[in-house]
Amino acid sequence: MAGIVSYGGYVPRYRLKRMAIFQAMGWINPANIMLAQGEKAVANSDEDSATIATAASIDCLRGFDRSAVDGLFFASTTLPYLERQNAGIIATALNLREDVRSADFSGALKAGTSALISALEGVAAKSAKQILVCTADCRLGKMGSPQEMIFGDGAAAFLVGDEEVIAEFKGSYSLTCDFVDHYRGSKSTFDRQWEDRWIRDLGFEEFVPKVVNGLLKKCHAKIADFAKVIFQCSYDAERKSLSRGLKLDPARVQDPLQTSIGETGTAHSLVMLVKALEEAKPGDKLLVVSFGSGCDALYFEVTENINKMKGRMGIQGHLANRAEMTSYQKYIVFRGMVPVDIGLRGEVDFLTRWSLVWRKRKAILGLIGSRCKRCGSPQYPPQRVCANPACGAVDEMEDYSFADKKGHILSYTGDMLAASYDPPEMYGFVEFEGGGRFQCNFTDCTLDDLKVGAPVSLTFRRKYYDEKRDIHGYFWKAVPRKEAA
Amino acid sequence: MATGIRDKVAILGMGCTRFGERWESGAEDLIVEAFQEALVDAGVEKKEIQAAWFGTHIDEVNVGKGGIPLSTTLKLPFIPVTRTENYCATGTEAFRGACYAVAAGVYDICLALGVEKLKDTGYGGLPATAAFGQMQALIGPNATAPGLFAQLATSYFAKYGVDAKVGKRALAHISAKSHANGALNPKAHLRRAVAEDQIINAPMIAYPLGLFDCCGVSDGAAAAIVTTPEIARSLKKEEPVLVKALAISVSSGEESLFNTWDGAHLETTYRAGQMAFKEAGIKKPREEVSMMEVHDCFSITELTVYEDLQISPRGRAIDDIMDGFFDLQGKVPCQPDGGLKCFGHPIGASGLRMLYEMYKQLLERWPEERRVKNPRIGLTHNLGGIPSTNICSVAIIGR
Amino acid sequence: MPRGEFAHPELNARVEFFGGSYLFIEEGRLPYQGKEVLYFLGLVDVEASCCGRGGWAFIKVPGYILSWKTAVNPFGQPVSEVEGIVAEDDQKEVRKILQEKYPGFRQVEFL
Numbered sequence: 001m002a003g004i005v006s007y008g009g010y011v012p013r014y015r016l017k018r019m020a021i022f023q024a025m026g027w028i029n030p031a032n033i034m035l036a037q038g039e040k041a042v043a044n045s046d047e048d049s050a051t052i053a054t055a056a057s058i059d060c061l062r063g064f065d066r067s068a069v070d071g072l073f074f075a076s077t078t079l080p081y082l083e084r085q086n087a088g089i090i091a092t093a094l095n096l097r098e099d100v101r102s103a104d105f106s107g108a109l110k111a112g113t114s115a116l117i118s119a120l121e122g123v124a125a126k127s128a129k130q131i132l133v134c135t136a137d138c139r140l141g142k143m144g145s146p147q148e149m150i151f152g153d154g155a156a157a158f159l160v161g162d163e164e165v166i167a168e169f170k171g172s173y174s175l176t177c178d179f180v181d182h183y184r185g186s187k188s189t190f191d192r193q194w195e196d197r198w199i200r201d202l203g204f205e206e207f208v209p210k211v212v213n214g215l216l217k218k219c220h221a222k223i224a225d226f227a228k229v230i231f232q233c234s235y236d237a238e239r240k241s242l243s244r245g246l247k248l249d250p251a252r253v254q255d256p257l258q259t260s261i262g263e264t265g266t267a268h269s270l271v272m273l274v275k276a277l278e279e280a281k282p283g284d285k286l287l288v289v290s291f292g293s294g295c296d297a298l299y300f301e302v303t304e305n306i307n308k309m310k311g312r313m314g315i316q317g318h319l320a321n322r323a324e325m326t327s328y329q330k331y332i333v334f335r336g337m338v339p340v341d342i343g344l345r346g347e348v349d350f351l352t353r354w355s356l357v358w359r360k361r362k363a364i365l366g367l368i369g370s371r372c373k374r375c376g377s378p379q380y381p382p383q384r385v386c387a388n389p390a391c392g393a394v395d396e397m398e399d400y401s402f403a404d405k406k407g408h409i410l411s412y413t414g415d416m417l418a419a420s421y422d423p424p425e426m427y428g429f430v431e432f433e434g435g436g437r438f439q440c441n442f443t444d445c446t447l448d449d450l451k452v453g454a455p456v457s458l459t460f461r462r463k464y465y466d467e468k469r470d471i472h473g474y475f476w477k478a479v480p481r482k483e484a485a
Numbered sequence: 486m487a488t489g490i491r492d493k494v495a496i497l498g499m500g501c502t503r504f505g506e507r508w509e510s511g512a513e514d515l516i517v518e519a520f521q522e523a524l525v526d527a528g529v530e531k532k533e534i535q536a537a538w539f540g541t542h543i544d545e546v547n548v549g550k551g552g553i554p555l556s557t558t559l560k561l562p563f564i565p566v567t568r569t570e571n572y573c574a575t576g577t578e579a580f581r582g583a584c585y586a587v588a589a590g591v592y593d594i595c596l597a598l599g600v601e602k603l604k605d606t607g608y609g610g611l612p613a614t615a616a617f618g619q620m621q622a623l624i625g626p627n628a629t630a631p632g633l634f635a636q637l638a639t640s641y642f643a644k645y646g647v648d649a650k651v652g653k654r655a656l657a658h659i660s661a662k663s664h665a666n667g668a669l670n671p672k673a674h675l676r677r678a679v680a681e682d683q684i685i686n687a688p689m690i691a692y693p694l695g696l697f698d699c700c701g702v703s704d705g706a707a708a709a710i711v712t713t714p715e716i717a718r719s720l721k722k723e724e725p726v727l728v729k730a731l732a733i734s735v736s737s738g739e740e741s742l743f744n745t746w747d748g749a750h751l752e753t754t755y756r757a758g759q760m761a762f763k764e765a766g767i768k769k770p771r772e773e774v775s776m777m778e779v780h781d782c783f784s785i786t787e788l789t790v791y792e793d794l795q796i797s798p799r800g801r802a803i804d805d806i807m808d809g810f811f812d813l814q815g816k817v818p819c820q821p822d823g824g825l826k827c828f829g830h831p832i833g834a835s836g837l838r839m840l841y842e843m844y845k846q847l848l849e850r851w852p853e854e855r856r857v858k859n860p861r862i863g864l865t866h867n868l869g870g871i872p873s874t875n876i877c878s879v880a881i882i883g884r
Numbered sequence: 885m886p887r888g889e890f891a892h893p894e895l896n897a898r899v900e901f902f903g904g905s906y907l908f909i910e911e912g913r914l915p916y917q918g919k920e921v922l923y924f925l926g927l928v929d930v931e932a933s934c935c936g937r938g939g940w941a942f943i944k945v946p947g948y949i950l951s952w953k954t955a956v957n958p959f960g961q962p963v964s965e966v967e968g969i970v971a972e973d974d975q976k977e978v979r980k981i982l983q984e985k986y987p988g989f990r991q992v993e994f995l
Contacts, residue, residue: 356619364623379742381624387742411640411748415632415691416991417935423990424691427626428636429873435744439633439873441626448976452643463623475624506932629935650968650995675902680959682891683899687906688928688942689993701902702934782934829902830934 002124003165004300006309008060008157009274010052010136011261011318013444014325015039018149024328025144032149038259040152042325043138045334045421046443046461048472049076049155050086053136054093054460056157058403059313060132061094064159069096070128073115075105075135075266080462080472082186089474090134092365093460095401101128105266109232109292111135112156112266113172117296119160120169130161137265140335142190150234152262156270156315166306167277167286170299173215177294179203200238204291208233208242211295212287219299223247227284227302228276230254232268232291260319266292273300275315282306323444334421336465342419350464352471362399367458367476369436370397378402378436403476406433407456414447430456430478443477454480489764493588495717495725496882497710498527501841504705504828505674512547512602513558515706519598519834520559523708528720534710535592536565540579540599542572542832542869547602555598572869573780574733574878575599576707576836581731581878583711593712599838600706601831617874631699631783633871635691638785640748642693645800653693655803656784657684660697660826662812663781667823669855674703675827698784703829707837709844726847729765729862730881732757741873751786751868753877754793758866761879762795767862770795774817774881776846776857778839779866781824790866791819794879818857821846832869839865840880847884860884888968890946890995891961892953893924903933908944914981919948921978922966925989942991943982945969969994 022036043052053074061069072094074087081089087102105115112135119131136155141147181203182193193199208231216223223229229248233239233256243253254272256263264271269290276286284302289295313321325331333340360381362368369380375391378400386393412428419425426442428450442450443461456478463475500522502515510518524531539555541548548554552566569578576599583595615622642652661681667673679697687696717725734757740746758770767773774796781787788806791797796817797805805811811819820826822842825835843863845851862883869876898905906928914921923945930938946966953962969975979992 350615350622353619357623360620360623363620377743381620383738383742385738387738389737389739389743411636413632413635413639413691415629415635416688416940417631417690417930417933417938418627418629420627423940425627425629425632427628427632429748431744437741437744438624439626439628439741452639473623631933631935675900677900679899679901682893685995686893686908686924686926686944687899687901688926688940688944688991690930690933690938692993696901696903696906696928696930699903699933702932826902 001165001168002120002160002162003168004158004277005130005161005163005165006060006064006159007274007277007314008056008058008062008312009271009315009318010055010059010155011041011315012043012047012052012153013321013323014042014044015322016042016325016328016331020328021149025148028144032144032146035146035149040262041154042331042334043153044444046463046477047138048080048462049078049136049138050080050089050472051460051462051474052138052153052155053134053157054090056136056155057090057094057132057134060157060159062311066095067097069100069130069132069159071101071119071122071131072096073103073105073119073131073133075111075115075133076137077106077109077111077184077266078137078139079104079106089365092361093474095362095366095368107293109266109268110290110294110296112270113288113290113296113298116158116160116270117172117174117298123160123162124169130159133158133160135267135270137267139265140190140337143332143337147191147193150263152264154261154264154267154271156267156274158270164305165303166309167300167302170301171215171219172296172298173211173218174296175207175211175214175294177207179207179293196235200235204233204235204238204242207291207295208289209245211289211297212246215287215297215299221285221299225285226252226287227280228252228254229287230269230272230276231289232256232263232272234258234263271315277302277306278314278316280306342421349468350466352466352469352473365474367401367403369400369402371400372396373398378432378434380436380438402432402436403458407431407458407478409450409452409454409456409480410437411452412442412450414450426450441477442480444479449480456480490584490588490731491729491764491766492714492727494584494711494728495714496728496844497529497594497712497717497720497725498523498525499707499709499841499844500524500526501672501707501838502705503672504703504831504838506604507704508604510704512554512600515600515602515704516555516558516598519600519706519708523710527710529594529710531559532562533594534561534564534596535594536583536586537561537596537598538567538569538579538582540569540575540597540833540836541601542570542575543601543603546606548600571733572876573830573832573867574836574869574876575833576838577731577865577867577878577880578733580709580837580840580880581733583709584728584731587711587713593716595711596708597711597837598706598708599833599836601833602704603702603831604704629691630871631694632691634783634785635694636748637789637872638693641750641785641789644747644749647803649693651803653685654681655788655806656693656698657681658806659781659784659787660684663820663824663826666813666821667827670823670827673823673827674829694783694785700782700825701829703831705828705831705834705838707834707841709837709840723848724884726844726882726884728880729883730761730879732761732764732879734760734877736870736874736876746873748872750789751793751872751875751877753875754790754866754868754879757877757879758794761881765862765881765883767881771817773862774864775860775862776818776821776843777864777866778822778824778842779819780868781820781826782830782868786868787819790868794864794866813857821855821857836865836867836878839867840882843882847882887950888966889963890922890966891957891959891963893961904929904931913949914978916978916981921969922946922949922964923982925986940991941989942993943986943989944993944995945978946995
C-alpha cells in the first residue's frame with residue numbers, strides 16, 4: 001500500500017519578532033498590531049525555496065539509498081526559476097539518478113498536497129517505487145502589509161513508497177475552484193488579495209467543510225476517527241469557526257505554528273503534517289487539508305514503523321535551532337526589497353557559463369569529488385591526476401560524495417573587508433573524515449561559533465544572485481554544529 | 486649536465502619608480518621612468534638591448550596584453566619582447582627570462598621590466614577577477630587575501646602554542662621595523678614610522694591580522710638590464726653584482742586537495758628556498774644570507790617565510806623577531822627599503838623592486854642611515870596566490 | 885593571568901596606515917564583577933585596501949584596571965597596570981555588555 005516512508009523538514013534559523021516588524025512599519029498600518037504576536041522564520045540571505053527544500057529533502061533521505069528514488073516533485077509558488085526546472089536543481093544536489101522523472105508543481109498554495117497526491121498515486125499505480133516530494137515557500141509581503149506579518153519561510157519533504165510505510169495513504173479528495181483569494185501575475189513580485197471577509201465566508205467556510213466531507217464520504221470515515229486534523233488557515237477566528245463547524249475536538253486540531261514559523265504557503269499543510277508525524281503514535285489517523293485555488297484533503301493512517309523514524313531534525317528539531325534576526329532592515333535587505341550599497345568591488349560582473357556548470361554539475365551542485373582507486377585519497381574538487389604526492393595516478397578516480405561526510409574546521413576567519421550582506425564574512429578550510437578538504441564559507445553562525453576542530457555539516461545554499469541576468473547560483477557552505485550528529 | 490645560473494649573469498643597471506598612488510602617471514609613464522633610470526645606471530644605449538621581458542599581472546586594468554605595451558612605449562626597435570605573468574612572481578619571472586637568455590649565450594644584453602598600474606579601478610582595491618579560474622569562481626568562498634592569510638596566522642599560533650598576545654606583538658614588531666625603514670626611503674609611498682603599540686591597538690581586519698598587518702594597493706615599475714659578467718666588467722670599473730640563484734616553486738595541489746599540509750607554513754617557499762640555496766652554493770642560509778626582501782603582503786607571511794627559508798628554526802621565528810635579528814641593525818636585515826608595507830604591491834613590479842634594493846645595497850649606494858652592513862648575499866622572495874595554492878620565487882644576487 | 889602595562893593612546897589622534905586611518909574617540913571604565921574594565925572606542929576608515937573599501941567602529945579592551953595612570957612613558961603617554969581578560973565566559977559577558985551599551989560598535993577585541 002502506498003504511503004509515506006520517511007519525512008523531513010526545515011525551518012530557517014533566523015526568526016524575526018512580529019513586534020519588530022510592527023515597530024518598523026506599524027506607523028503606516030496600525031491594524032497590523034492584531035497580527036503582531038510571536039515570531040516568524042525568515043530565510044538567510046543565502047537561502048531560497050530551492051535550498052530549503054533541499055535541506056528538508058536531505059533530512060528526509062537520511063538512512064535511505066538515494067539511488068532507489070525514482071522521481072522528485074517540488075512544489076512552491078516562489079520558485080527561483082520560471083524556466084529551468086527547479087526540481088532538476090534539487091535532484092542534482094541530492095545526487096539522484098539521471099533517469100528519474102521530475103516536475104515543478106506551482107501556481108497555487110495547494111500545489112504541495114497536489115504533488116504529494118500525484119506521487120502517492122504514481123507509487124500506487126506501480127509506475128514508480130519511490131518518489132521524493134518536497135515543498136517550500138519564501139513568500140514576500142509588501143512592507144507594512146498584513147502578509148508580511150503572516151508569511152513565514154519553511155519546507156517539508158516526504159519519501160513516498162509502498163514498503164515499510166510509516167503512514168499509509170488511505171485516499172484523497174480534491175476541489176479545484178478558481179477562487180481568487182489572492183493572485184500573482186507572471187511579472188509581479190507581490191501577491192494581491194481580495195477582501196478578508198469574502199475569503200473567509202466564501203472560501204474557507206465553503207471549501208474546507210466540502211472537501212473534508214467529500215473525503216469522509218469517499219473513504220467511509222468519520223471526523224471523530226482522526227487523531228489530528230491538519231488544515232492551513234491563517235485566520236485564527238476562522239480556524240476556530242471551522243473546527244466548531246466540523247465538530248473537532250480542539251486538542252485534535254494541529255497547531256498552525258503561526259507564532260513560531262508563520263504561514264509557509266504551499267509548504268504549510270505539509271510542514272504541519274511533519275510536525276503531526278513527529279508527535280504521532282501507531283494507529284493515529286491524520287487528515288490533511290490544503291487551501292489555495294480549491295482544496296486537497298488527504299487521509300493517512302500511521303503505522304508501527306513510525307517508531308523507527310530516528311535522526312531527523314524535522315520541524316521540531318529545526319524550531320529549536322534559532323537565532324534572532326535583530327533588525328527589520330536586515331530582513332528587507334536579505335529579501336532584496338530595498339536597494340543597498342555593497343560597494344563597487346561587490347558589483348563585479350560574473351558571467352555564469354552554462355557549459356561549465358553542466359560539465360561540472362555533480363561537483364558544484366552535488367558536491368561530488370573524486371577518490372583515487374589506487375591510494376584511496378578523496379579529493380574535492382574532483383581531479384583526474386591524484387593529488388597524493390606518493391601516488392599521482394591518472395584517471396583512476398571514482399565519484400565520492402562529500403555532502404554527507406563528517407567534517408571539522410581546520411582553520412577559519414571572520415573578514416571585515418570581504419563584500420558581505422552580513423559582515424564579517426566567515427570562511428575557512430573544512431577537513432573531512434576519511435580524507436579530503438576544501439575552502440568554503442560558513443553560514444548560519446556567528447564568529448563565536450567557529451572553533452578549530454568544531455564539527456560541521458554541509459548545507460546547500462544560494463551562492464550568488466546575478467541581478468543583471470536574473471541567475472541564482474548554488475553551492476555548498478558549512479554550518480558549525482555544537483556536537484557531532 | 487645542467488649547472489644552474491650561478492655567476493653566469495651580471496646586473497648592469499637597475500631602475501625603480503617612486504611607488505604609490507601615482508594619479509598623474511599611467512603605466513606608460515611608469516615604464517619610461519623605471520627604464521630611463523636603469524639605462525643611465527647601466528651606461529648603455531637603448532639600441533644595445535637585444536631582447537626584453539615584460540611583466541604585468543592584471544593587464545585588464547592597465548597595459549593590455551602581450552609584449553606590445555613595453556615595445557611601443559619605449560620604442561624598442563623591433564626586438565623580441567616576451568610577456569610574463571606568474572602572480573606576484575611576475576617581476577622575478579621577467580628577470581628570470583632575461584637572465585636565462587644571457588646565460589644561454591643567445592643574447593648579450595637583455596631588459597626585464599615589471600609594471601602595474603592599479604589605481605584606475607575606482608574603488609581602491611584589487612580588481613575582483615576570477616583569478617583562480619571559472620570553476621573556482623563557482624565553488625570558492627567569498628574571500629579576501631587578509632582573511633585567507635589570517636588563517637596562516639591562527640594555524641601557526643595553534644601549531645606552535647604561541648600565545649595570542651605574544652604572536653600579535655611579534656607581528657607588530659615585523660611591521661614596525663618595516664615602517665621605520667620605509668620612513669627613510671624617498672621612493673616608498675608610506676614614509677611614516679609607527680609604534681608597535683599603535684599597531685597592536687589597531688582594529689582587526691581578519692583576526693589576528695589588523696590594519697598594519699596588511700599591505701596596500703599602489704602603482705609602480707622597476708627594471709633591470711642584465712648581461713654577462715665579462716661584458717659587465719669591461720664596461721664598469723667596479724665588481725658587478727652577479728646572479729646566484731633563480732628559483733620558482735608552484736603549489737602541486739597537495740596543500741588544498743590532500744590532507745598533509747598543516748596550514749602553518751608555505752611549502753612553495755621552503756622548496757624554492759632549497760632550490761635557490763643549492764643553486765647558489767649556500768649551505769647555511771642563516772649565516773650566509775646578508776639581507777632579504779621578502780613578500781610581506783601580510784606580516785604573518787613574513788614570519789612564516791623566515792622559517793620556510795630556513796633562516797629561523799621551525800617554530801622559533803618569534804624569538805629571532807623579538808631579538809631584532811631582522812631589524813635594519815640586526816644580523817639579517819629584512820625589508821631594508823620598507824617592503825610591501827611601505828611600497829604597496831604593484832604586482833608585476835614588486836619582484837624587481839626587491840632586486841633593486843638588494844642591488845643598491847650590494848653596491849653600497851645608499852646613505853649611511855639606510856645601509857646594511859657588509860652586504861654580500863641578497864635574497865628576494867615573492868609569494869603570489871593564497872596560502873593553500875600559490876607561486877613562490879626566490880632570487881639570490883651577490884657580490 | 886597576563887598582567888602588564890598599558891600605555892593609554894591619545895584620543896582623537898589619527899593613526900595613518902597605507903589604506904586609511906583609525907583613531908580612538910573615547911576611553912571608558914566598565915564596572916564588572918567588582919572590578920573595573922578599561923576599554924577604548926575607536927573608528928577605522930579603510931579607504932584603499934587590497935580588498936575594497938570598509939570601515940567600522942570597534943572596541944579594544946586592555947583588561948581589568950589594577951592601577952590607574954601611575955606612570956608616564958618616554959612618549960608622554962600615561963601608563964596603567966592592567967590584567968587581560970582571558971576567561972571565555974567573561975569575554976562573552978563583557979562583549980555583550982559593551983555591544984548593548986554601544987550599538988554599532990561591532991568589533992570587540994580583548995588585548
